[in-house]
Amino acid sequence: MVPSDDAPAEIPDDALALSDPAYREAVVDLLGVIAYGEISAFERLAEDAQLAPSLEDKVAIVGMATAEFGRVAALHERIAALGADPYEAMRPFRAPVDSFHERTQPADWWEGLVKAYVGDGLADDFYREIAAFLDADTRDLVLASLEDTGHADFAVERVRAAIAADHRLGGRLALWGRRLMGEALTQAQRVAAERDALSSLLAGGVDRPGLDLAAIGRMFTRLTERHTDRMARLGLES
Amino acid sequence: MVPSDDAPAEIPDDALALSDPAYREAVVDLLGVIAYGEISAFERLAEDAQLAPSLEDKVAIVGMATAEFGRVAALHERIAALGADPYEAMRPFRAPVDSFHERTQPADWWEGLVKAYVGDGLADDFYREIAAFLDADTRDLVLASLEDTGHADFAVERVRAAIAADHRLGGRLALWGRRLMGEALTQAQRVAAERDALSSLLAGGVDRPGLDLAAIGRMFTRLTERHTDRMARLGLES
Numbered sequence: 001m002v003p004s005d006d007a008p009a010e011i012p013d014d015a016l017a018l019s020d021p022a023y024r025e026a027v028v029d030l031l032g033v034i035a036y037g038e039i040s041a042f043e044r045l046a047e048d049a050q051l052a053p054s055l056e057d058k059v060a061i062v063g064m065a066t067a068e069f070g071r072v073a074a075l076h077e078r079i080a081a082l083g084a085d086p087y088e089a090m091r092p093f094r095a096p097v098d099s100f101h102e103r104t105q106p107a108d109w110w111e112g113l114v115k116a117y118v119g120d121g122l123a124d125d126f127y128r129e130i131a132a133f134l135d136a137d138t139r140d141l142v143l144a145s146l147e148d149t150g151h152a153d154f155a156v157e158r159v160r161a162a163i164a165a166d167h168r169l170g171g172r173l174a175l176w177g178r179r180l181m182g183e184a185l186t187q188a189q190r191v192a193a194e195r196d197a198l199s200s201l202l203a204g205g206v207d208r209p210g211l212d213l214a215a216i217g218r219m220f221t222r223l224t225e226r227h228t229d230r231m232a233r234l235g236l237e238s
Numbered sequence: 239m240v241p242s243d244d245a246p247a248e249i250p251d252d253a254l255a256l257s258d259p260a261y262r263e264a265v266v267d268l269l270g271v272i273a274y275g276e277i278s279a280f281e282r283l284a285e286d287a288q289l290a291p292s293l294e295d296k297v298a299i300v301g302m303a304t305a306e307f308g309r310v311a312a313l314h315e316r317i318a319a320l321g322a323d324p325y326e327a328m329r330p331f332r333a334p335v336d337s338f339h340e341r342t343q344p345a346d347w348w349e350g351l352v353k354a355y356v357g358d359g360l361a362d363d364f365y366r367e368i369a370a371f372l373d374a375d376t377r378d379l380v381l382a383s384l385e386d387t388g389h390a391d392f393a394v395e396r397v398r399a400a401i402a403a404d405h406r407l408g409g410r411l412a413l414w415g416r417r418l419m420g421e422a423l424t425q426a427q428r429v430a431a432e433r434d435a436l437s438s439l440l441a442g443g444v445d446r447p448g449l450d451l452a453a454i455g456r457m458f459t460r461l462t463e464r465h466t467d468r469m470a471r472l473g474l475e476s
Contacts, residue, residue: 042300043300046281062280072297
């Protein structure tokens with residue numbers, strides 16, 4: 001998933017990289033935002049479960065919710081191993097993540113499924129892009145925390161079947177997908193503006209490779225293309 | 239936890255016991271009610287998590303919720319191995335379990351904690367009593383599904399601290415505990431009246447040991463005593 005052309009030629013050595021306070025701060029930020037994102041994903045999926053049309057669907061979505069939550073412990077352990085407090089590390093990201101969820105409350109089961117698939121997919125793609133700039137240990141942990149817990153196939157199957165049965169639903173969900181993308185970008189910009197250490201992971205440092213503006217532009221193009229692919233898999237126009 | 243005096247002298251051999259259709263039906267019922275109870279416990283704890291006074295408390299309670307849910311898969315597998323459909327097996331218990339939760343909606347975080355501790359404790363004690371009448375494989379599965387996921391200590395610690403800080407809370411939570419016991423007994427009687435196979439597990443059969451009325455009376459005395467112990471651990475009068 002990580003593009004080879006913009007990836008850094010030399011990835012910093014783990015111990016050396018983490019001895020740089022700015023890099024360590026950035027990694028703590030990154031693990032903090034991913035951990036809070038997982039907790040938040042859990043809460044949202046647990047709420048969606050209440051809208052499930054059958055007990056089978058409820059059990060399926062709760063299974064995904066618990067899998068998301070199951071990844072939090074490893075992220076917290078790593079934050080603690082880096083000498084930071086996991087709850088302090090998550091704190092700066094509560095407002096933007098909560099804002100995203102408040103502004104994108106699903107009106108029904110279908111909007112919840114699309115949000116889970118499209119929203120998590122977008123966040124995961126973004127973290128994968130960042131992972132290319134991490135030391136090996138941190139990168140492995142981040143990539144492990146992004147593995148699909150099965151909700152992609154579940155969401156695609158259910159949403160496609162629902163659209164086949166009711167074509168107007170497709171129009172509504174296509175608009176919904178665009179709104180999710182817009183709100184996600186708004187909150188991501190807010191985080192980038194407020195968290196210098198995190199942004200500098202992408203921009204690079206004195207002795208750390210990074211992306212120039214053109215490369216950042218290409219990254220956003222890739223993120224948008226993958227969003228379009230996901231919408232297409234759902235049978236929706238993006 | 240299972241008392242030696244009322245336990246059957248001879249526990250039926252696994253394969254032999256399960257070749258009896260009435261016994262197998264009773265086991266499917268039992269695993270069905272426990273599985274739906276776990277799903278329902280998950281949902282209730284996930285809702286309680288929204289009331290958590292801090293992110294630390296939220297993560298603690300969500301951890302317990304996901305542990306409850308994590309036990310459902312093994313119960314479902316066993317029901318399927320006995321030739322029954324897990325969702326069909328859970329169906330008869332949805333109404334009584336849901337009724338219990340609707341009638342005992344916690345008004346705040348503290349009522350939720352007491353309900354999780356006292357309600358689950360009572361259900362677990364009851365299933366442990368029944369476990370004494372099961373073949374070895376089923377018994378092991380049932381007992382494994384009842385292991386405390388850590389919420390007992392968490393609830394006790396938090397509730398005691400809250401009562402110490404606000405004595406009026408103790409009076410309200412003591413009343414709440416009594417109401418939980420009353421509603422649980424009401425729904426348990428409803429299940430016993432409707433599910434003959436399940437009740438016959440306790441009453442015994444032609445070639446299966448069971449409890450006479452006096453022994454059933456002693457069982458209820460034990461359940462009540464353990465409820466009183468739990469209330470006392472919370473610092474509440476029962």
